[in-house]
Amino acid sequence: MFIKQEIYRFSIVVISLLSLSACSSMSQKNLSVDVKMPAASSLLQLQASKYTVPSIESLTQLTPIQERELLAFIADEEIAALPNRKKVSQFIGQKMVNFNYEGSNFNASDAWLNKSGNCMSLAMLTYGVAKFLNVKAVFQVVHSAPLATVITKDLMVSSDHVRTFLYEVDSSDSKSNLYLYGGEFSVIDYFPDRNDRNGGVVSDSQFLAMFYRNLAADALLDDKLELAFALMQKGLSLAPDYVPLINMMAVVHRRIEAYDIAEAYYQYGLQFKPNSLSLLSNYSFVLNSQGRIDEAQSISQQLLDLENESPYGWYSMGIEALALKDYRAAEIFFRKFIKNSPYFHQAYYELAKALNAQGKPYAAKQSLKEALTLTSLGENQQKYLAKLNWLNSVARKGLAEQ
Known part of the structure; x- marks a missing residue:
């Protein structure tokens, strides 16, 4: 483990139709009153209503037993004198010992309980611990070399990463805990690599939307289309301009052959990120499937001519x-x-x-x-x-x- 100001790394599973939907730089345009999300399939909405989507609180909440263990850890003489942000990174470092890296998307308490999960689970665990200790966790996207790319049916699954900045929360200074204003912080980033490309900082809402995206990806891989749809809706309610979720929503509608709605989602997403590889690639696929060959070829040529930030x-x-x-x-x-x-x-x-x-x-x-x-x-x-x-x-x- 390489440590420099408590540095670790987390991985995020990303999914799209026959295309990588890399974590965007989050420099997307802000929503305006003129940009409205398309209306989703009424049939999908009806079928998805039977599923209970995990609440935000359930993703980040620690159990009472875990809270007591955390309090005991920070009461140790060597830990107690540290700033809270360092207490968080020390605790996460301790939890990393014998941690089993699996593909499961566990919430904070389950990742702790099972001592396993994927890297996003560790990010969620860090988030939960930071919240309990009144530490501000800010997440930044890191574009990394693709460690794994798997194609199954009409889906491609790949990976991206985030790293975490931990700040002390000072109620007397509203700016002291914000990444943009500098100050003292700890960084959690796993396996730093010379080829990493730093992306943008994401809000809490967008970070949570990423996790709902991961859960939706799991559901899609299990052919649970309605559950995936319900999870995507929750994620988009938090971050309506989050392009990977917009792309996945279009993919789901393409699967049920609601091509007009799928196209509307692609056009909606392209308003925030006009050069999105995943949106353009999948949009071209939909146009081809409808026999709109000239339009599809135009987008394909646009893809070939693009230069991408990552x-x-x-x-x-x-x-x-x-x-x-x-x-x-x-x-x-x-x-x-x-x-x-x-x-x-x-x-x-x-x-x-x-x-x-x-x-x-x-x-x-x-x-x-x-x-x-x-x-x-x-x-x-x-x-x-x-x-x-x-x-x-x-x-x-x-x-x-x-």
């Missing part, structure tokens, strides 16, 4: 294009990613797939050699060498690059 979206766009067998687009997306993040070896391997599928074995071999140069992991080296040896055998049979 390069990691391009990686998942490349993965999507590979899945759709659009190898030319995959090559473009991977090259855009590599231009900005040249040290991520997996991207060279994926680029080699796209190149080879286009009949470019020599270029594919060069990409695999670059992947081998960048990785020191035995398993990855074996995978890349196997692919490289296969391409060499193809070349020896007389296949030339087209």
